[in-house]
Amino acid sequence: MACNKVKMVIDKExxxxxxxxxxxxxFIEHLGRAVYDGIYSPEHPTADEHGFRNDVKEMIKELNVPIIRYPGGNFVSSFNWEDSVGPVSERPRRLELAWKSIEENKVGLNEFTKWARSAGSDVMMAVNLGTRGIADACNILEYCNHPGNTKYSDLRISHGYKEPHNIKTWCLGNEMDGPWQLGHKTMEEYGRLAEETARAMKIIDPSIELVSCGSSSLTMPTFPDWEAVTLQHTYDYVDYVSMHQYYGNGKGDSEDFLACSDDMDQFIRTVIATCDYVKAKKRxxxxIKISFDEWNVWYHSNAADNDITENHPWQVAPPMLExxxxxxxxxxxxxxLITLLKHADRVxxxxxxxxVxxxxxxxTExxxxxxxxxxxxxxxxxxSAFGRGTALLPVISSPKFDTATHADVTAVEAVSVYNEEKDEVTIFAVNRxxxxxxxxxxxxxxxxxxxxxEHIVLESDDLLAENGPFNEKVAPKQTSQSSLDGGMVTSLLHKASWNVIRLGK
Structure with a gap:
């Protein structure tokens, strides 16, 4: 087996x-078993007095998630927020059109906000700009953030929440560039609606931060025109533009799959350039910062998801996208994650x-x-645990190779984070x-x-190894594959491995 030679320079300056x-x-959406049979399961032995699972919450706390986007996602584009508040016994069962499910509204805006805070997270709320608009966005903001003595703030108080939720981050719709989205809009239509919605919401609460809808993926036919056109409308009122991207290895080509983070990097660079073009044009x-508020791997469940929506619709919390x-x-x-950290100045x-x-x-089973x-x-x-502090610019020299659809793929990708308060530096590295x-x-x-x-490594001889309940095949372990001498760290990164190398005094 060959051993690639890689050099990296990191400096606190x-x-x-x-x-x-x-x-x-x-992100938690009212989709599949994310809420019901996920975070909320009143019959579970660990459920609290409100029906939320404490074992799930404790695992979420291990991830130390500071903000959770809610309630969607595609779900939000037909969401009537009023259905989700007030006495649970009086809430309606509704047809949920995005995922062809039944929404019972047993968990709603107030319950979720209270649960999120108990899990150590703030809420990033999305408003419905698909089937609704300016007035409803203003109403939900008034309900959540206004202290009292108005129609919707008093309604919140009557529901048992005297203090406002003070939700400070709001998404102006979801994936409005996508033809699959209820209320899908053209660039001009969305730009005008989002601009006027943002302007009205900032009048109600000037302290909030707003996220303008960006492109749903790098491959959208309207990208990056969508950002260029919509931000010319929303620039004066919003703080962020959203990005979404999922990847999958449907062709079974692992080398090409692991090169997809290069596409993510290019996606971010193009959005930054487009934001700066709008800034220049607007003088x-x-x-404009980036909220990359949907990202992950997603492809394993596609066939099962299509079967449920097409052949078995209108279930309550069906097992979708699992x-x-x-x-x-x-x-x-x-x-x-490394790619996001490399763009910490704008993301x-x-x-x-x-x-969940x-x-x-x-x-959960x-x-x-x-x-x-x-x-x-x-x-x-x-x-999340070790990547807090200052992202440092990595200077890396690595062998490169080509894959089926990518050129000049570096064998090793890495970034470092300097935590000045703790006097520690952490290097995250993947040998791909x-x-x-x-x-x-x-x-x-x-x-x-x-x-x-310490040097923590996640590795496996089987790229397709999976974890399951009571069967954890892939888990991190400590290794002695790093040494430090004369200001130089030498680390052995095994093929196909995730490495966390921590230095400190």
Whole structure:
């Protein structure tokens, strides 16, 4: 077996930006078993007095998720928020049109907000700009954030929530460029609606941050014109533009699959360039930041999902989008996290989609059984735990190779994070060669007096290895594959591996 030689230089002065902790956000949609039989299962032995599973919540706390996007997703484009508040016994059962399910509204806006806070998370609320519009967006904002003595704030108080929720981050619709979206709009239609909605919402609560809908993926035919046109309308009122992207290995080509993070990098660079074009055209002073509020691997469950929506519609919480992730999926999630961190100057929020059961790092057995960690749980957990501080610009020299649809793919991708408060630096590295190990030499001379705290590795001889309840085949382990001498770290990165190398005093 060959061993690739890789060099990396990190310096505490080579700063990209301070990392916004919300880059480790996630997403829960009223879809499949994400809410019902996911976070909420009143009959489960661990359920609290409100019906939420404590074992699931504790696992979510391990991920330390600072913000959760809610309630969708495609779901939000036919969501009547009023159905989800007030006495549960009086809430209607509704046809949920995005996923052809029945929504019982047993968990609604207030319950979810209270649960999220108990899990250590803020809420990123999405408003319905598909089948509804400006007035309804204003009404839900008034309900959530206004102190009292108005129609909707008093309605909230009558529902038992005297103090406002003070939700500070709001998405102006979801994937409005997509023909699959209820209320799908042209660029001009969405731009005008989002502009006027944003302007009205900022009058009600000037302290909120707003996210304008960006393209649903890099491959959308309207990308990047969508961003260029819509942001010319929303620029003065919004703070972020959204990005969404999923990847899959439907062709069974692992090398090409692990190169997909290069596409993500190019996607981000193009959106940044488009935002800056709008800024220049508007003679603006602010940079539009990025909310990458849907990202993950998603392809394993496609056939089953189509069967449910087409042949077995109108179920309550059917098992949809339940991808069972394998080891190579975890590697790509790690690569995507590295990509986000490399753009920490502009990517300020990101949401791993989703959190429980639906394309998720956490799974529960159907019918209220065990909860377990998918393979992708671990890279996200490591990044969230050790990736807080300042992202440092990585200077890397790595062998490159071509794949079926990608050229000049680096064998090793890496980024480092400097936590000045803790006096630690962490290197996240993926060896995406599935054939060769890599010897990585890291120049850390600017971190004088540091030592190796630990080297954590996630690896497997089987790229398709999966975890399951009581059967964890893919889990991190400590290794002694790193040494430090004279300000130089030498690390052995096994083929197809996720590595977390931590240094400190």
């Amino acid at each position: 080579f700063r990209i930006a301070e990392i916004d902790e919300r880059i480790y956000g996630s 603006g002073k602010k940079d 991808d069972i992730y394998n080891f190579e999926d975890a590697l790509l999630v790690g690569l995507m 300020k929020m990101a949401c791993l989609a989703q959190l 059961n639906v394309i998720a790092p956490i799974m 159907a019918g209220g059984g065990a909860v377990w960690k998918q393979t992708i749980f671990y890279p996200f957990m490591h990044a 060669s599935i054939k060769d190990d890599a010897e990585m030499t890291i120049d850390v001379r600017s971190f004088e007096g540091y030592r190796i705290l």
